[in-house]
Amino acid sequence: MPVITFASSKGGPGKTTAAGCLASFWAKQGHSVAIIDADSTRALSRWHGRAKEQGTAFGDLTAIECTDDEAILDTVRSAVASHDYVLVDCAGAAARLLVYASGAADVVIIPAQPGEADLVEAIKTAKIVRQARDLTGRNIACRVFLNRIDPRTHVGQHAMAQAKSQGLPLFETTWADRVAYREGQYSGSTPVLDDPSSPAAREVADLAQELDDCITADSHAVSQQRISAGVQ
Numbered sequence: 511m512p513v514i515t516f517a518s519s520k521g522g523p524g525k526t527t528a529a530g531c532l533a534s535f536w537a538k539q540g541h542s543v544a545i546i547d548a549d550s551t552r553a554l555s556r557w558h559g560r561a562k563e564q565g566t567a568f569g570d571l572t573a574i575e576c577t578d579d580e581a582i583l584d585t586v587r588s589a590v591a592s593h594d595y596v597l598v599d600c601a602g603a604a605a606r607l608l609v610y611a612s613g614a615a616d617v618v619i620i621p622a623q624p625g626e627a628d629l630v631e632a633i634k635t636a637k638i639v640r641q642a643r644d645l646t647g648r649n650i651a652c653r654v655f656l657n658r659i660d661p662r663t664h665v666g667q668h669a670m671a672q673a674k675s676q677g678l679p680l681f682e683t684t685w686a687d688r689v690a691y692r693e694g695q696y697s698g699s700t701p702v703l704d705d706p707s708s709p710a711a712r713e714v715a716d717l718a719q720e721l722d723d724c725i726t727a728d729s730h731a732v733s734q735q736r737i738s739a740g741v742q
């Protein structure tokens with residue numbers, strides 16, 4: 511525990527990047543982390559494979575592939591039993607697996623780039639998460655995370671205002687558009703490993719902290735729900 515699901519109804523806003531960066535952050539802190547790659551494009555699994563090849567893999571970080579709707583809940587349950595953090599990276603589609611992976615989560619993080627169309631997709635995804643919450647009766651936290659902000663423009667502020675006006679809860683942390691995030695795909699590394707004092711590494715640490723706060727705030731309710739659902 512906890513389970514953090516990375517969700518969006520479209521591809522490209524940064525689910526896999528955020529999942530890889532946060533997984534390596536928590537593993538570096540000494541936690542056991544499972545990343546469940548629920549996207550048939552296997553981008554997260556390839557990143558993990560590269561990390562192993564290039565020797566940038568470290569700590570207790572396990573990658574599990576599962577794109578099967580019928581198996582995802584059991585896969586999450588068994589990962590929860592033996593890891594401190596379980597991260598589920600979904601495909602960019604409003605698919606059934608997204609509903610299940612949201613229903614199994616303690617927190618759903620919806621990355622969105624700061625554009626009108628991206629925010630519309632984030633709203634759509636948040637509705638799916640709300641349905642998963644209604645179906646399961648679980649207290650699933652859900653927040654939008656604004657990614658790839660260009661600090662030279664006001665687009666980030668516009669996106670924040672748009673999200674707030676739509677009642678979308680937001681992470682306060684945003685990530686800038688940085689080459690450090692793109693490089694990780696090729697090197698199997700992440701900003702936290704490459705240069706822990708870099709601006710990108712600080713952004714990763716800030717997002718991890720916000721997620722930890724969000725999880726701690728809900729932990730009592732979550733553990734109660736786990737027990738009643740038979741998940742230890």
Ligand SMILES: Nc1ncnc2c1ncn2[C@@H]1O[C@H](COP(=O)(O)OP(=O)(O)O)[C@@H](O)[C@H]1O
Binds near residue numbers: 525553602687
């Ligand atoms: N903050 C960022 N700065 C620069 N590039 C980014 C950032 N976040 C993601 N990317 C790049 O955007 C592309 C899509 O990101 P990805 O995480 O694969 O999206 P998703 O998993 O949601 O489809 C990738 O090439 C990734 O390297």
Ligand SMILES: [Mg+2]
Binds near residue numbers: 526527549599600
């Ligand atoms: Mg992806």
